[in-house]
Amino acid sequence: MRVVVSEFMDTEALAGFGEEVEVVHDPGLVDDRGALIAALPGTHGLIVRNRTQVDAALLEAAPDLRVVGRLGVGLDNIDLASCKARGVKVCPATGANTLSVAEYVISTALSLLRGAYGSKATMIAGEWPRNALIGGEASGRVMGLVGYGGIARAVAERARALGMRIAAHDPFLDAGDPAWQGVENCTLPELLAGADILSLHVPLSEGTRNLIGPEAISAMKPGAIVINTARGGVIDEPALARALTEGRLGGAALDVFATEPLTAEAGKIFEGVPNLILTPHIAGVTDEGNVRVSTVTVRNVKEALADAPA
Numbered sequence: 001m002r003v004v005v006s007e008f009m010d011t012e013a014l015a016g017f018g019e020e021v022e023v024v025h026d027p028g029l030v031d032d033r034g035a036l037i038a039a040l041p042g043t044h045g046l047i048v049r050n051r052t053q054v055d056a057a058l059l060e061a062a063p064d065l066r067v068v069g070r071l072g073v074g075l076d077n078i079d080l081a082s083c084k085a086r087g088v089k090v091c092p093a094t095g096a097n098t099l100s101v102a103e104y105v106i107s108t109a110l111s112l113l114r115g116a117y118g119s120k121a122t123m124i125a126g127e128w129p130r131n132a133l134i135g136g137e138a139s140g141r142v143m144g145l146v147g148y149g150g151i152a153r154a155v156a157e158r159a160r161a162l163g164m165r166i167a168a169h170d171p172f173l174d175a176g177d178p179a180w181q182g183v184e185n186c187t188l189p190e191l192l193a194g195a196d197i198l199s200l201h202v203p204l205s206e207g208t209r210n211l212i213g214p215e216a217i218s219a220m221k222p223g224a225i226v227i228n229t230a231r232g233g234v235i236d237e238p239a240l241a242r243a244l245t246e247g248r249l250g251g252a253a254l255d256v257f258a259t260e261p262l263t264a265e266a267g268k269i270f271e272g273v274p275n276l277i278l279t280p281h282i283a284g285v286t287d288e289g290n291v292r293v294s295t296v297t298v299r300n301v302k303e304a305l306a307d308a309p310a
Ligand SMILES: O=C(O)[C@H](O)COP(=O)(O)O
Pocket: 048, 049, 050, 051, 070, 071, 072, 073, 074, 075, 097, 284, 285
């Protein structure tokens, strides 16, 4: 059996495959499509993060492939229909990076609400901007969650511990589900109007593309904060940048972008935009999360290879 890993992962976790599996771990393959395609014949398992495009052409070049292990949960880079048609199992690392994302959401929410942590340069320059840096508290504010799956629930638990009220919108979660206990079950317009912090936790699909567009943004509570750790395509970036610049929204943290990696060209829309935190798709990647995601993925792929017909 042979497994190819085309992006970074915790290398120690690869020992979980044991002696009988040949492992090719080359994080450079994600940026060298030709080399990746060339490595695929004779490969039974492929392990990817979010950048390797597992599309029909790649699958065509991988006649022996039986399983794709995903070092994360988003599956928008994987052509699920083509995988299904070819009998290739797709295994996300569900739950393994939940804590990393939830802590990112809470830490950016607190940073943006407080607005107090960017004063190093002015302090060193001898200024004392005490009144300018009086921020807000999380306690008593509304954490609004778009999507109420595992990661959103972990955010809710932490936000509740801070004294926040929790509201969520999730049309796929039955109204009678016990997960709604202690959470306001809202329509999207209700959530937009009531949330002080709006955090996105939906996959990117045709149904969620530009879900938070100009109309949704203008329906948001004035001064609200947006946090996107889901996928860039869920939010209209130029509309968000405008709302922040005009002061209609109070702040935003974006970890995911319509174009990734964010290029200097695509990043221009964020130039000079106030109260904006930009990070390079790291919400789900902590040291601990990376080890968990890698360990779970090796286990998933190993099990799928053992189950697959020879
Ligand atoms: O989908 C996910 O789980 C996150 O976007 C993180 O994905 P990655 O770390 O595997 O790229």
